[in-house]
Amino acid sequence: MPHDQPEWVRDQRRILGRRIRDLRMNRGHTQEVVVEMTNIDRRTYQRIEAGESDPRYGDLLQIAAALNVDLADLVR
Template identity: 35%
Template sequence: MGKQGDSQTIGNRIKELRKEKGMSQMELAESSKLDVLTVIELESGKSEPTVGELIAIAKTLDMAMPELFRGVV
């Protein structure tokens, strides 16, 4: 699996967790101090998340980084 596939899988995981928390993309973006376009691009696999973005998302979703990657790698 190449980088695009990896990003898509991570994006799908972020989307799944966000929905489990009942959050919109806008709410995740605002709570994580990210741009909503960044969240949209991450979830769609159009961009790869930075470490900082992953940390912010994990914190917003109230989980440890390993939980964010469960089933991804």
């Protein structure tokens, strides 16, 4: 995780990761299922959910589609 960013940015990244995890679990998907649906590297996806990395825009689009939510709702 980049350490040169303000704490509030890191907090928001963790919130996003929790939101993604909660949506995935509410839909009954494992991480492996979402990884298969999105073609995102497994470790990258785990780091996104853990709030440890800045997800790329394209990855967020694919995750939103896999979880059947609008991107705006995912990153609200």
